[in-house]
Amino acid sequence: MAQQGLMGIRSHYPRLSEKEKKIADFILEHPEKIVHQTISQVADQLEVADATVSRFCKRIGYKGFQALKIALAPEIIAPNKMLHEDVNDTDEAIMVAEKIFQSNIRTLENTLQVLNKAELEQAVTLLLEARRVEFYGFGGSNMVAMDAYHKFVRSGVPAFAFPDAHLQLMSASQLTNQDVAFIFSHSGASKDAYLLLQTVKK
Numbered sequence: 001m002a003q004q005g006l007m008g009i010r011s012h013y014p015r016l017s018e019k020e021k022k023i024a025d026f027i028l029e030h031p032e033k034i035v036h037q038t039i040s041q042v043a044d045q046l047e048v049a050d051a052t053v054s055r056f057c058k059r060i061g062y063k064g065f066q067a068l069k070i071a072l073a074p075e076i077i078a079p080n081k082m083l084h085e086d087v088n089d090t091d092e093a094i095m096v097a098e099k100i101f102q103s104n105i106r107t108l109e110n111t112l113q114v115l116n117k118a119e120l121e122q123a124v125t126l127l128l129e130a131r132r133v134e135f136y137g138f139g140g141s142n143m144v145a146m147d148a149y150h151k152f153v154r155s156g157v158p159a160f161a162f163p164d165a166h167l168q169l170m171s172a173s174q175l176t177n178q179d180v181a182f183i184f185s186h187s188g189a190s191k192d193a194y195l196l197l198q199t200v201k202k
Helices: 005-015 018-029 039-046 050-059 065-077 093-114 117-129 140-154 165-172 191-201
Strands: 132-137 159-161 179-184
Touching (some): 005 018, 005 065, 132 140, 132 165, 132 191, 140 159, 140 179
Parallel strands (some): 132 179
């Protein structure tokens, strides 16, 4: 079964080819355009073949471009249903609390849907066998990284985290293929996080 909308595209992103990532980037940056365009219009705009767009749709779990558009439409046409983006100055405190709770519940449900059993088990194995586990994040994401470090180090995992961006880069440059790195990013598009990822991969 296809993963839901934009969340599904983000979950498949690391496994996409360069051309497929080009399509994914366009959709993630301009989702409102996709639902009103044909497959040929998207292909022409990105200078790829129609077949490439079609393969991309199937790669992320949809039967075709039309099925992808149908999945994206509720997120684009009815944004008021995304309650976490709909907190207003006029909301009563209890309404703000309800919207925040619903947002977090939806995030957890979406995350559960994109989890892959085999990949999850592989991640657990890597964690258990790791020489060193490091947690990275910038800005607000650094607080999440530090919280993860706190939880993992209490369980006996050889965990490490650094609040300073320069220390993160220095430490990342010394990791080996026996280590595990977690990089937290709320948007998934942080330039600092991307630079760190490239350092870790090297």
